[in-house]
Structure formats: structure tokens, C-alpha cells
Amino acid sequence: MAVKYPDLQELDVQVLAMSTDSRFSHKIWQEEELSKMVEGGVPFPMLSDAGGKIGQMYGVYDEAGGVDIRGRFLIDPDGVIQAMEVMTPPVGRNVSELFRQVQAFQLVRKTKGAEATPSGWQPGKTTLKVSPDLAGKVWKVWKPEEAF
Amino acid sequence: MSEEAISCVQTAKGPIVSQESPSSAEDQSPVQSKEESMPLARVGGKAPDFEASAYVDGGFKNIRLSDYEGHWVVLCFYPGDFTFV
Numbered sequence: 001m002a003v004k005y006p007d008l009q010e011l012d013v014q015v016l017a018m019s020t021d022s023r024f025s026h027k028i029w030q031e032e033e034l035s036k037m038v039e040g041g042v043p044f045p046m047l048s049d050a051g052g053k054i055g056q057m058y059g060v061y062d063e064a065g066g067v068d069i070r071g072r073f074l075i076d077p078d079g080v081i082q083a084m085e086v087m088t089p090p091v092g093r094n095v096s097e098l099f100r101q102v103q104a105f106q107l108v109r110k111t112k113g114a115e116a117t118p119s120g121w122q123p124g125k126t127t128l129k130v131s132p133d134l135a136g137k138v139w140k141v142w143k144p145e146e147a148f
Numbered sequence: 149m150s151e152e153a154i155s156c157v158q159t160a161k162g163p164i165v166s167q168e169s170p171s172s173a174e175d176q177s178p179v180q181s182k183e184e185s186m187p188l189a190r191v192g193g194k195a196p197d198f199e200a201s202a203y204v205d206g207g208f209k210n211i212r213l214s215d216y217e218g219h220w221v222v223l224c225f226y227p228g229d230f231t232f233v
Binding site: 022023026029033054060084102 | 160162163186187188189190191192193194195196197198200201202203204208211213214216217218219220221222223224225226227228229230231
């Protein structure tokens with residue numbers, strides 16, 4: 001995600017990373033490892049959720065392990081959660097899917113909900129014009145093959 | 149000596165539960181209510197606010213989620229430093 005950060009910034013997306021580690025640990029991790037993986041290191045704030053209280057509110061705190069598991073929350077400019085994805089630790093995120101969701105939710109927001117994005121939507125693909133007339137008629141304007 | 153960097157960062161509040169109960173017209177205490185009812189994250193709902201200490205741009209500061217209103221935010225939890233994010 002750090003690598004794609006400039007692209008996210010272009011979409012006006014701010015990134016906040018959070019774990020139960022202390023800010024000091026974040027600093028050392030940045031200096032010892034991250035700065036060697038990504039030029040300049042991780043460019044977004046790394047937050048400390050010591051004690052897991054914040055993770056609990058977001059349903060990602062694993063009490064047995066005392067850690068926040070991998071969870072990603074997309075929050076819109078009104079502070080409303082539009083999407084979430086929570087996974088157990090061994091599988092990493094897919095930043096491409098995050099981009100897709102950001103672009104889809106931004107389109108919906110821009111059209112004030114007049115347009116919706118069907119399954120597998122990518123920028124440039126067909127959107128659905130939301131109206132009562134659409135009910136039962138989606139097959140006319142959208143084909144399942146477009147989802148892939 | 150070099151304690152300065154530590155001491156100038158105040159303890160972060162953690163979860164911030166606002167009292168926006170529509171029932172109480174005279175909201176007397178501006179103090180945060182404790183953790184009587186912790187809000188839970190759900191899609192379509194307000195993202196629970198918090199304040200957390202952060203490492204950013206080589207320094208330490210406290211960050212509050214609500215400071216980011218007006219922007220899209222991706223909040224990522226991960227199991228721990230020195231794993232992959």
C-alpha cells in the first residue's frame with residue numbers, strides 16, 4: 001500500500017495503519033525494515049492501539065493473541081464506513097481491490113446514488129442507473145460476462 | 149535529555165465515545181463518557197472515533213480519526229510490526 005500511496009492520494013484517500021504495537025516499535029520497524037522495502041519508508045501515519053480498545057470497536061481485536069487482526073475499513077468524507085474487509089493474519093491484502101472499491105464508492109457518491117456499480121465493475125465499465133424501472137430489467141443493460 | 153520527544157506527546161485517549169443522545173437536551177458534562185457503550189463498526193454506520201498516538205514523518209503525535217472528515221480514509225489494522233501490512 002505504501003508503494004501505491006501516491007495513487008491513493010490522487011484519489012484523495014488518506015491511509016492510517018494501526019496495530020497494538022507502540023509508536024516506538026513503529027519507528028524502529030520503519031527505520032530497520034520498511035525504509036529498505038519502500039523508498040522513503042511508509043509515508044502514512046502508523047498508529048498505536050495499545051490494549052486493543054480501538055480494535056475492539058472495529059471488531060478486529062483478537063484477545064487470545066492480544067493483537068488486531070488484518071482489517072481494512074473504507075471511510076467516506078462524512079465519516080461513514082462504506083466497506084470493510086477482515087482477514088486472519090496469513091493472507092495479505094489486495095490493494096487493487098481497494099482501488100476498485102474506492103473508485104466505485106466515489107462514483108456512487110459523485111452521482112449522489114443515482115448510479116450503482118454492478119458485480120466486477122471497473123472504471124469505464126457499465127454502471128446501473130438506479131430507478132424503479134430498473135427492477136427486473138438489469139438483464140437488458142448488463143451482462144454477467146461484464147463482471148470479469 | 150532526549151526525553152523530550154516522549155513527554156511532549158500526550159497520552160492518547162483511545163476510543164472516543166461522544167454523547168450525542170438526542171434525549172438529553174441539556175448536555176451538562178462536556179467530559180467524554182467512559183466506555184458505557186462502545187460503538188461498533190458496521191458498514192453504513194459512522195466510523196467509531198478514536199485518538200491514537202502515532203509515528204508519522206519521523207516524529208510522534210496523536211491522531212484523531214475525526215480530524216480526517218472531508219477526506220476518504222482507509223483504516224488498516226495489522227497484526228504487528230515486522231509482519232507484512
